[in-house]
Amino acid sequence: MQRISHILISHLHGDHFFGLPGLLSTMNLLGRDKGITVYCPPELPSILQQILSVGGNKLTFNVEFKVLFFDSKNCIFEDDKIEIWSFPLKHRIPTCGFQVKEKTKPYRIDAKKCEEAGVELHHMPNLLEGKNILIDSIEHDFRKFTLKPKHSFAYSYCSDTSYDETLIPFIESSDLLYHEATFSSKHKERAKKTFHSTAQQAATIAHKSGVKKLILGHFSSRYTEVDELLDEAKQIFPATHCAEDGAIYDLSQ
Ligand SMILES: [Zn+2]
């Protein structure tokens, strides 16, 4: 659990954050010393501090809170490899979706072409960045000596939301989309009333966004079998799976 460094809380319905005090306490008991950043609605820091202070124990690590904005798309984190974006969902209370995406990767050196043309090693950093190089005062297009960057993967997460096509530009072309599917089409009216989605609606969003794979979750406990939801989604978007704890999805396939 030391590897977890960021926690994203989409909204303040209990099923999305009541587990957080327990998780942080468990990390404490396991002797965590590395700080953690929690991205959350503005009310959460004081709620959490009150819960954690009741027992009189202090956390052995630092928790930094970063407040989310719910009216626009925002970059909430970036390092040299990835970016994390938040964007508004349509739910009963302010709610964010998230997208984790890899930054554009460097161009790849075409060793054969470089060798044939005698390109010297000191040109490599420029080629990796997609910059033209000068050889004997003649400019050469970097594309002559490079291959396209490897694909940058993107994962989008839409926790609780109504069917909302304004999400499409935020999640377009993701390699993997998680979208809630609380109800089946049979309970479409209930979905509308409670600002949730049906499996069919989640699949329609996946189809219209041009994503590659869809994971459904957040199923109402009224469904003892989720096959019904999976089947109705697959009719619209065949590459659909139901969320399972601990499952690993290979995005390269
Ligand atoms: Zn909710």
Ligand SMILES: [Zn+2]
């Ligand atoms: Zn929920």
